Amino acid sequence: MPVAPLPPNPDPVLNQKITPALRQKHGLLPEEYGVIEQILGREPTLTELGIFSVMWSEHCSYKNTRPLLKGFPTEKKGPTDKFGKVLVKAGEENAGIIDIGDGWAIAFKIESHNHPSAIEPFEGAATGVGGIIRDIFTMGARPVLLTNSLRFGDLGTPATKRLLRGVVAGISHYGNCVGVPTVGGDVYFDPSYEGNPLVNALCLGTLRHDQIRRGAAKGVGNPVYYVGAATGRDGLGGAAFASRELSEASAADRPAVQKGDPFMEKLLIEACLEMMAVPGLVVGIQDMGAAGLTCSTCETASRGGAGIEIELDQVPQRETGMNSYEIMLSESQERMLVIVERGREREIEEIFAKWDLHAALIGLVTNTGQMVVKQHGVVVADIPAGSLTDRAPVYQREARVPAYLAETQAWTPEKAGLADLTAPTAQAALPALLGHPTIASKRWVYRQYDHIVRHGTAVEPGSDAAVVRLRLGDSERFIAIKNDCNGRYCYLNPHRGAQIAMLECMRNLACSGAVPLAMTDNLNFGNPYKPENFYQLKECVRGLAEVCRFFDVPVVGGNVSLYNESAAGAIDPTPTVAVVGLIEEEKHITRQFVRAAGDRLILLGGAPDELGGSQYLGVLHGLKTGDAPRADLAAEKRLQEFLLAQIRAGRVSAAHDLSEGGLLVAVSEMLFAPAPAVGAAAPAWGATLDLSNLAGGRLDALLYGESQGRALLAVAPAAEVVVLQAAAAAGLPASAVGTVTGDGTLAVSAARLRLSWPAADLRRTWETAIEEAMKRPGLE
C-alpha cells in the first residue's frame, strides 16, 4: 500500500533523489532496494537509505552466512548441573553467556577489525579492542581478560613491519589503559595476508546470573538515554566499509576508521556496571558499535518488540553541522544506548555525573514498532524496526570446489621427488623453523601488552593456554583460554583445517589442565560472491560444527568477516577459534615447560607421519601444498581425556601439544622456560631423545611433520610405567621418547641419524627472531 512520502527536509542534501548510482554506492543490489521500497511503501529518504545499507551489510546482517551458522550447536547436551549451561545463546544478544557454577557466569566473544587495521593499524586495532569490551560489559559482565588473533604477511617486508608495529601498539594502547589484561593470543605470518592483515580481538567478562542484561527496548514511555562520548564524523559507514574488498583506493576511506579513547571506555565500563548493579533501573542496554546509533536503536526496539523514537538534536555532538545521515551512521567509539525504567531518570543521571560522562535523554520507547528518527523536529526516518533486523536479505551463495585443491591434495613427497632429510639438512631445519616468526617466541608482541593487571594471571603468555584466576565474590575459579587457526591447513582442506583449529585449541586447554566449556569463532574469509571462497567458508563451518557436536562444546557467538582480499586475491580461509575451559582445581594448572632433570618425555598419539601443510614444507622448501593432516575426532577425544586424567592424578610435570613445526619444535619449546627475570640467565634444560623405535617412515615427517592428536608429557621417572600402562588401557599410543637433562643440549637419535644442538642457541634463535626483525636502530 503506498504511503505518503516523508515531509521534505529543510536540508537539501537530505532530499536527494535516490538514484541507482546512490544505491550502488551504498552497496545495495537492485532487488534489495526493491524490498526497501516495499517495506516502506515509498521511496526512502537519504537517511533511511543509509540506515538500510548499514543494517543490511554483511557485517550487521550476516546475509551471506546466516544459513551456514545455523549448523552450529548453541546448547550443551550433556550434564550441566555443575557448570557449562548456556544461559544466553549465540545470536540472541551481544555475547553468549555460560554458567560456571555457584550462580556465576562468563560472557565472551571474539570480533574482527580487519579492514580498519589494514588502513590505519593503530586506531583500527585499538578500536577493535574497545568494541569487543563493550560487547561484554553491555551484557552486565565485568571485562576481565582480552586475547587476540593476528595474521600478517611476510615479516620481511616493510609494509608488514609497519602493520605489526601499529596493530600491536594499538592493542597495547587501548587494552593497557582500560585495565583489562591481554593474556594470550596467536600470531601467524603468511604471504596470503599481505595487504589484508587479520585483527580479531576477544574479551571475556564475569557476572552473576542475576546481573545478565538484555539489549531490548521495553515498556512504552521508558526513556532512552545516550551515554558516553559525543558523536563525530569518524567511522562514518564503517560497517559498510568492512563489507567490501580492500583495494588501492581504500586508503581514501580512512575517515571510515574510528578513533578510540580508552580512558573514556574505562569510565564507561565503571559507570555502566555501577548503573546495572542498581536493581531494576536498567531495562535494556546496547553498545553503539558497528552502525552506531542506527544499529543500537533498531536492534533494541526489534528485540523488545517495541518501537523507539529519538530526536537527534539531543545527541551529544563534537562537530557542528552534522546532518541526520551522518549522526545515524557515525561509528564514533565509546557510546552506549540505555533504556531505563520510567521515573528513575535522576538515578542514571547522578551515576553518570559522578563519572563526568554524558547521559543525554534522546527519546522514548513507543508501541508503534517503528524506529522514528527526528532532527530539528522533522522526521528523517520512519522504518519498521523489525524490518532492519529480520527482513535483511538472506542468500544461499553458490559454492564451487577450488581448482587448486585437486593438485595440492594429490601431492605427496614421493611423487614430488622431495628428498628425505640427511644429517646436515635435519640439523639445519630445526633452527630454521624455530626462527620463523610463526613459530618463534611472540615475546616482542606480548611484552607490550599489560598481561598482569587485575593480578589474576596464573599462566602468562608463552605457554599452551593462558590461565586466569577469576575472583567471584568470596570464591574463585581458574579458567584457561586459547585461540588458534592454521590458515594453511584450511587452504589445503577447509573442512579438516577448521576441525584442526578447534581440536588444537581444546588440546591446548587439556595440556593446561582445563575442560572445554564453550567456543566463539571469527570466520575470516574472502569475497563470498566468488564460489570458491564460499566453498571454503561452507566447508570450514561444517568442520567446526562437527567438532562442536562431537565434543559437546557449544558455540556462544562470534563474528563473520568477509571480503578479506587484497589486489593479490583472497586470504587463506581463517576460521579463528577460541575455546574457554575450566580448571577445577588450582593444582591442576599445568605449563609446557620442563621442571626437573631426569623426567621422562612421553609422546602420546603415535609417531608423526604426515608432511602436508607443514611449516617444514613452507620454511625449508617454499611449498604450501599437500593435504592437511588427518583429524580423528575419536582419537583426539581419547588423547584429551587422557591428558586431563593424568594431570588430575598428579603425574604430569609438563605437557605440550604438537603443532606447527612438529615433534622437535615441541620438545624445544618445552625446554624454553622463561628466565626468572629480564636479563637473568634462563634455565639450561636439555633433552636426550631416542626415536629409533618410531623411525621407519620418512624422517622429515617424524621430526617436523604436523600430524594431529599428539602431545608430549614430562613425568617423573617413577610415574613413567603407570602413565604408559594407563595409555595402553585407554587405547592411546604412547611411547617414552627421551629424558630431560640439565646439560643444555638437545640430542636426538633416530635410525642412523645423530643430531645435537646447544639448547641455548636454539632458544636465542627462537626468542629473538621477531625482536631482531622489528629492531629500530638507535633504540635499546
Added chain:
Amino acid sequence: MKIAVVQFPGSNGDQDTFHLFASGLGLPTRYLWHKDTALGDVDLVALPGGFAYGDYLRCGAIARFSPIMAAVREFAARGGLVFGICNGFQVLCEAGLLPGALIRNSCLEFRCQMCELTVEASSAAFSPAVLGASLRLPIAHGEGNYRIDPTGLEQLEANRQILLRYAHNPNGSLGGIAGIRNRAGNVFGLMPHPDRAFERFHASRDGLPFARAVLAAQFPEFQKKSA
C-alpha cells in the same frame, strides 16, 4: 593498621593494590574517591597504577590537581605514610611529594615483564639485610624512565633515598632507579608492581616483603611481627 587506596578516574590497578593489603597482608583496606576531600582515619594512603585522567598529558599531570591530593599532601606533611605504585609514583612526582620525573621508556614501547631489582641500603626497613640482596617484581608501564637533575641525584644518593635499582635496566632510568622515598622517609614510590606479586600463583611473591617494609617505616613492629 588502616589502609586507603585512592581511585582516580582511569586508575586500573586499584583492585591490585587493594588486594595486596587486604588479601596479601590481611589489613583493613578501603577505597577513597578522587573527589573526596578528606582521608578519614587512615595509616597509609596508596596511589595505585593505571592511567589517571587518561594520562593524555604527562602522566599524573592532571591527577595532582584532584581534590583528594590536597588531603594527601597534608597527610604526608604530617608524616603519614604515602605509597605510590606505577601511575601512583608518577602522580607523586608530579605532585612534588617525590623528586624527579618519569618519561617515556627509552625503547619507546610499553614493557610488561618480570624484573630483578637490587635492594639498596636505604633505611632500617629497606635494606639488603632485611629484604635480601634482590627482589623480583613485574613492571607494566610505557613511561617509567626515571629522570632527575644532577643535584637532585646527588641528594638522592647522599640521603639514601633510592630503594631499588633494576638489575637490567628495562626503560632507560637514570642509574637504573626503580623506586625511591622522600627524605623524611614517609613517602614511597616505585614503578614495579608489588601489587601483582603476592598471590600463590604469581611468578614472584616479593610484593609482600616490599609492602611490609613500607609499613615498617613507621610501624617497625609490623615487619618484625609479620616477618
